[in-house]
Amino acid sequence: MPIELLSPAEMGEADRIAISHGPFDGYALMRNAGAAVAAEVLRRFSGEKHINVLCGPGNNGGDGYVVARLLREAGCAVRVIAEGPPREGTDAALAARDCPLEAGPLSAFEPDAGSLVIDALYGAGLTRPLDREAARVAAACRNACARVVAVDLPSGISGDSGRAVGEAFEAMLTVTFFRLKPGHLLEPGRASCGEIVVADIGLPETVLEQIAPRTLVNLPALWLATYPRPTRQQYKYSRGHVAVFSGGPGSTGAARLSALAAARSGAGAVTVYSPGNALAVNAAHLTSIMLRRVDDPDAVRDALAVRSPDAFVLGPGFGLDRPVREWALAVLKASAGGVVVLDADGITSFRDRPEALFEAAKSSPLDLILTPHEGEFARLFPDLAADDGLSKLEKARGAAARSGAVVIFKGPDTVIASADGRAAINFNGTPWLATAGSGDVLAGIVAGLAAQKMPPFDAACAAVWMHAEAARRFGPGLIAEDLPGLMPQVLREILAIDPAL
Numbered sequence: 453m454p455i456e457l458l459s460p461a462e463m464g465e466a467d468r469i470a471i472s473h474g475p476f477d478g479y480a481l482m483r484n485a486g487a488a489v490a491a492e493v494l495r496r497f498s499g500e501k502h503i504n505v506l507c508g509p510g511n512n513g514g515d516g517y518v519v520a521r522l523l524r525e526a527g528c529a530v531r532v533i534a535e536g537p538p539r540e541g542t543d544a545a546l547a548a549r550d551c552p553l554e555a556g557p558l559s560a561f562e563p564d565a566g567s568l569v570i571d572a573l574y575g576a577g578l579t580r581p582l583d584r585e586a587a588r589v590a591a592a593c594r595n596a597c598a599r600v601v602a603v604d605l606p607s608g609i610s611g612d613s614g615r616a617v618g619e620a621f622e623a624m625l626t627v628t629f630f631r632l633k634p635g636h637l638l639e640p641g642r643a644s645c646g647e648i649v650v651a652d653i654g655l656p657e658t659v660l661e662q663i664a665p666r667t668l669v670n671l672p673a674l675w676l677a678t679y680p681r682p683t684r685q686q687y688k689y690s691r692g693h694v695a696v697f698s699g700g701p702g703s704t705g706a707a708r709l710s711a712l713a714a715a716r717s718g719a720g721a722v723t724v725y726s727p728g729n730a731l732a733v734n735a736a737h738l739t740s741i742m743l744r745r746v747d748d749p750d751a752v753r754d755a756l757a758v759r760s761p762d763a764f765v766l767g768p769g770f771g772l773d774r775p776v777r778e779w780a781l782a783v784l785k786a787s788a789g790g791v792v793v794l795d796a797d798g799i800t801s802f803r804d805r806p807e808a809l810f811e812a813a814k815s816s817p818l819d820l821i822l823t824p825h826e827g828e829f830a831r832l833f834p835d836l837a838a839d840d841g842l843s844k845l846e847k848a849r850g851a852a853a854r855s856g857a858v859v860i861f862k863g864p865d866t867v868i869a870s871a872d873g874r875a876a877i878n879f880n881g882t883p884w885l886a887t888a889g890s891g892d893v894l895a896g897i898v899a900g901l902a903a904q905k906m907p908p909f910d911a912a913c914a915a916v917w918m919h920a921e922a923a924r925r926f927g928p929g930l931i932a933e934d935l936p937g938l939m940p941q942v943l944r945e946i947l948a949i950d951p952a953l
């Protein structure tokens with residue numbers, strides 16, 4: 453799957469550039485798009501008796517007329533249902549003219565139970581909620597458990613945000629063209645698309661040079677080039693040293709999960725910084741992971757003076773009874789460089805004064821990585837969180853620009869954003885990750901990779917992917933303790949991918 457994501461506006465631009473350079477004109481691209489959809493339908497539903505094709509008034513509907521014609525030519529019984537005729541002079545009007553089937557009105561359409569419906573009402577051009585009739589049909593298809601194949605996007609889903617503004621179709625298969633859009637990956641769009649196929653319709657790759665997309669799908673191809681590969685000359689500290697701050701005696705497990713995950717992701721040395729009253733409980737559970745007493749922010753400075761780690765994890769299980777904020781600021785001020793992953797309580801501790809964190813991060817030699825889930829995000833960026841006009845992608849980008857940090861905005865559709873404008877949307881998320889402690893493991897993997905000198909944005913993207921991949925492989929019954937032990941097989945497979953690919 454290609455890694456670039458194009459917004460609907462960028463996709464329109466790609467079409468324009470391609471058409472202006474030839475050899476395909478707009479109608480030829482539309483015929484290619486319709487042919488790609490028809491091929492997928494015939495491959496999966498070859499014995500189907502009746503196929504309903506819903507055509508909208510724009511180019512998405514144009515694709516629909518091509519699909520209807522091709523399915524008819526292939527011998528299927530096809531019914532075209534249209535929401536008004538296409539505008540004269542458009543490619544969609546040409547497609548409708550070439551389609552031999554007479555269109556019935558949308559208002560008369562009532563899907564039978566389980567019927568096959570091709571949804572070509574609206575795609576990239578959706579600008580407002582579905583009209584009454586289209587909304588009724590979307591709901592009727594859901595109630596009838598119709599099998600919906602969406603052309604480009606399920607109608608009603610925004611290609612920019614993945615949001616359903618009102619009613620939307622729920623597809624079992626979505627066939628889109630050239631590149632995915634953010635709305636295919638952001639929820640609820642992701643769930644509404646069902647299986648996604650990206651079809652080649654003849655747009656040349658060179659159109660991307662002009663568009664220079666800054667939003668990407670989080671796949672190994674995105675970060676493989678900087679993925680750490682140990683060399684023969686390395687020793688444990690040069691492979692990367694991670695320090696994880698432990699909570700008090702009653703909440704040490706989270707730090708140990710992070711520490712183990714950092715070690716399993718290839719960091720050569722990991723130290724748990726523990727308050728004195730939790731040393732015994734930590735010592736009882738740690739073997740290869742080192743332990744050091746660090747009781748207060750001053751002691752952080754002393755510890756760093758002895759050996760400054762390459763990456764820190766601060767927040768998991770730390771507790772809000774101690775001034776986490778002071779600890780975070782001490783790390784940002786005292787360390788000579790590297791990365792600090794601020795998670796959980798570390799994020800919440802700045803809820804009253806987020807600017808203090810952002811200012812300290814901007815003047816620190818350390819790179820900051822924030823790993824908020826939705827609730828934590830709202831504590832640091834309340835205005836962005838509350839702005840319904842922004843997509844999750846825009847929120848994450850805004851947060852990264854404001855904080856100067858790499859932001860991992862977690863959820864079923866995790867978005868990773870960098871202050872330089874790059875952003876990636878994760879694709880391999882799994883509900884098995886919704887289990888206590890999985891965030892602690894993620895923070896540890898991020899720190900483990902960053903300690904090995906992977907650039908912070910790459911480390912964040914790779915960690916999110918690896919974390920989800922491990923969980924997918926394990927599946928039912930997964931608990932956070934399982935995740936570090938699943939890393940070796942994920943690492944082995946990443947290292948086996950040819951970096952030249």
Ligand SMILES: NC(=O)C1=CN([C@@H]2O[C@H](COP(=O)(O)OP(=O)(O)OC[C@H]3O[C@@H](n4cnc5c(N)ncnc54)[C@H](O)[C@@H]3O)[C@@H](O)[C@H]2O)[C@@H](O)CC1
Pocket residue numbers: 464467478481482483485508509510511512513514515573574575576577578579580581582583603604605629653
């Ligand atoms: N040359 C191209 O640009 C190609 C476009 N393709 C198809 O063209 C689609 C985009 O076509 P369009 O830009 O014509 O957009 P749509 O077909 O998605 O929408 C058509 C028009 O309907 C209006 N509209 C938006 N939301 C509405 C709503 N809720 N209720 C009623 N009217 C609404 C808008 O004015 C919009 O331009 C893509 O999704 C794809 O399927 C493909 O044929 C490949 C080539």
Ligand SMILES: [K+]
Pocket residue numbers: 512571572573574575602603604605606607
């Ligand atoms: K559609």
